[in-house]
Amino acid sequence: MVKKKDQSTEERILASAKKIFVEKGMAGARMQDIADDAGINKALLHYYFRSKEKLFEVIFKEAAARLFPTIVNILNADLPLFDKLRRFTNDYLEIVIENPYLPLFVLNEINKQPHAFSKKVFGNNRPPIHKLAEQIEKEIRKKTIRPISPAHLVMNMMSMCVFPFLGKPMIQLSMNIDDAQFRNLMEERKTMIADFIIASIKK
Amino acid sequence: MVKKKDQSTEERILASAKKIFVEKGMAGARMQDIADDAGINKALLHYYFRSKEKLFEVIFKEAAARLFPTIVNILNADLPLFDKLRRFTNDYLEIVIENPYLPLFVLNEINKQPHAFSKKVFGNNRPPIHKLAEQIEKEIRKKTIRPISPAHLVMNMMSMCVFPFLGKPMIQLSMNIDDAQFRNLMEERKTMIADFIIASIKK
DNA sequence: ATATACTTTAACCAAATGGTTAACAAAAGT
DNA sequence: ACTTTTGTTAACCATTTGGTTAAAGTATAT
Incomplete structure (x- = not known):
């Protein structure tokens, strides 16, 4: 995904997470996919949202x-x-x-x-x-x-x-x-x- | 699951697979769950239906x-x-x-x-x-x-x-x-x- | 400048997962 | 009787996956 400068990292994560979760469902979604889509490291996902479950819940x-x-x-x-x-x-x-x-x-x-x-x-x-x-x-x-x-x-x-x-x-x-x-x-x-x-x- | 004698192994697999797949979806379903539910070994699933994908397609x-x-x-x-x-x-x-x-x-x-x-x-x-x-x-x-x-x-x-x-x-x-x-x-x-x-x- | 807190990364880890193997048991041909 | 085919299992394997760590970069405050 194109890095949008004016979006904070957290916002980018949320946008990508929504996209991937909606597309593949909780079980089908991969943390790596979300990280890739947001253009960040996988560890950052866990830095912002502690677990897949927590991230999913937000979305x-x-x-x-x-x-x-x-x-x-x-x-x-x-x-x-x-x-x-x-x-x-x-x-x-x-x-x-x-x-x-x-x-x-x-x-x-x-x-x-x-x-x-x-x-x-x-x-x-x-x-x-x-x-x-x-x-x-x-x-x-x-x-x-x-x-x-x-x-x-x-x-x-x-x-x-x-x-x-x-x-x-x-x-x-x-x-x-x-x-x-x-x-x-x-x-x-x-x-x-x-x-x-x-x-x-x-x- | 209770072993139903009058059901062939293949039928039991299909019944269990249907149950698990419908419940959890393709991505969420686990081969082990299906095997357990059918009361058989996991390897038997692959003996009857070569892969998860093939089994899913049948269902x-x-x-x-x-x-x-x-x-x-x-x-x-x-x-x-x-x-x-x-x-x-x-x-x-x-x-x-x-x-x-x-x-x-x-x-x-x-x-x-x-x-x-x-x-x-x-x-x-x-x-x-x-x-x-x-x-x-x-x-x-x-x-x-x-x-x-x-x-x-x-x-x-x-x-x-x-x-x-x-x-x-x-x-x-x-x-x-x-x-x-x-x-x-x-x-x-x-x-x-x-x-x-x-x-x-x-x- | 320097200490402090916040972001980000690469490398790593343990568990889970789909799939394979080799050996064994049971039927079915012959 | 014995050979071949079919059914079944336990143990194993490679990969994937969610999650961690430790270190480094970056901003912020003092």
Whole structure:
């Protein structure tokens, strides 16, 4: 990697570590690869971050911190249901479009370290989907939307937002599109997903 | 692992390899772990399957073979659009419910070896989503469904089918449900997803 | 200038890991 | 009966890998 003068050594390490970890996962990543990519000696990695595990944790937490808090805020926001749906899909896609490889990275490592990391990410407070769920139930009672299980509705929304990024390579392969076209599609989804959901549930 | 007499050594190796590979991924899996799990000597692994890579390839291909061909068949089937949607979501979920860890495994490894494996899986013939896409366009022209980008519609359907299995641990955490309850939810989705889609697009 | 703390490196180390070898046991041909 | 093939093992090997050390360079403060 090109040595960027204006970046401190620590910043360069973090950038390279993120790149390698995201690319190969915790188990597949090699400390030497990270050192090489950062243009430094391997021992320096251990000088700045004591172990592979510690370095990984920093990267993982940063990745998770970029993915989750926004969700929580929107879910907790005081907005009418449809506005909340639009806002969630739009904001969430905005984040993920800029970090297309984060979802698979995070999901994958959570799967491999379910107990260890899941609590490290959001401590004891789980993502407050129940608030959105209650809101949905309320609208159903008011008969502004048709009856639908809140759990499934939330899952559908999350699915449509996140999945395309998890399956990006496969999607690109099967649709035969390049990165720019893929990004374009994802931009469209910012509004498309909410439209799709609302069309399905609105009475 | 308990030695199952009625299983041949090769079968036991494959079962253990699948378990370990799916759990830890190619990079994280250890040959010794597989040997231990199968209750045999490590050298036997190399006797039956020459290398870790070869063994992995067998497992990966088997996993991919369980996930993809059914998709292709349904997509190619000669059915009215709505029937096809219902059939796809139902059949696909049936497969994945029985193999909940396959999607993440396959997706993850494809991401790490995009070129090598993607072609090994479906050779040169990509999944024929264009046939379904044409079918959707036809219905739009007939005005039986509202205008929607076929690409997005297909992506939505795939997303809602697959994502819950990719995010299983996170979903279970945030909804506080056990395996049985999760499975129940997924059973519901067999019909729910198609209902949801059709409600959104039907005119 | 000099002592002090911070950075960086090359060389080294022990453990882990994928893979091999040689010998032995069990089946299967003949 | 005996030879060949197949299945299985313990011991071993080379390489990789995360991690350490000791020394040297560099800035900073006094």
